[in-house]
Amino acid sequence: MNTTENNVLKETEAILKEKFEQNDDFKTELFLLYNVYAPKYLRFVKDEMGQKRLQDMFFEAIKGQIFHGYYLIRELLADENTHISNEFLGQPIGYLTNEVPLLLGQALGDNSRELIKTEVGHKFLMWLITNYEGTFDLAKQVLWDLTCLGARQALLDEKESKNIGSNIEKVEGLLSVLNDLEFLTPQLYLSAAVVTDSVEMWEINYWNSYRNHHKAGDVSVIKVENQDETGYLVAINLHVSIFKEERESIVTHLVGKLVERNNINPSALSISVGIVEEYSAFVINQNHDTGVNTYGSN
16 A cells, blocks of 8 residues: 555545544434345345344444445545546536446446455455345445445535535425435435426436446326315336335335425325336337337346
């Protein structure tokens, strides 16, 4: 390790030590990450002893991968041959978050997902795949996600240290901000697709940390003006690849946001929820040939 790398390592240790010990919001975020990701493993780890070990090992893996992702960005920022522009940092946070896996992937090259494993992350991975069949892909994806989230935190800290605000003004919609991405979970984000005075159509997609970051759902909100009151027709469709408990949490969150943002009486809502096995796009090319592209299937 050269002098620059050593300085970056010490800097990262100091920053994150302070966050771990003194920043309640940061500590809360770590526990939220545990609560989001741990249930995915509990589909496989069903024995009591295994669940106890999962709790201890996974939380340490979270901290280790967050640290490593943070360090990798600090290393990039210290590299005179790498330039992360103020314009990049000035993106709305949702768009910035979605760019992080691409930034890390470009910096680390083709073996990025192998290079990000920490000692505690590797130990957790080996314990999991040795004892619980079918967990390899899930564990690899989660370790990559956590590294990207650590990198995201480093970018947000750099953005704050430079006092860089967002380079666009927010445009508010019924459900969320129209000109940004809203992450509903660390892996799923909401983006506006179609907006009129009375209709909003939104898509839910997987984060760019997924190699196959396909469509994961859609939401439609139709505002219906009646003589006596305003009603809202809400249709939420979620892909079957999203775990049942996560689907329920997303629906509750979306409905709650709509009610709170617009001061709506819940009785004015008519809500339907669907589970989608696959999404298909109907394509017509310039020669008027047609075809169907299917994506998002298991």
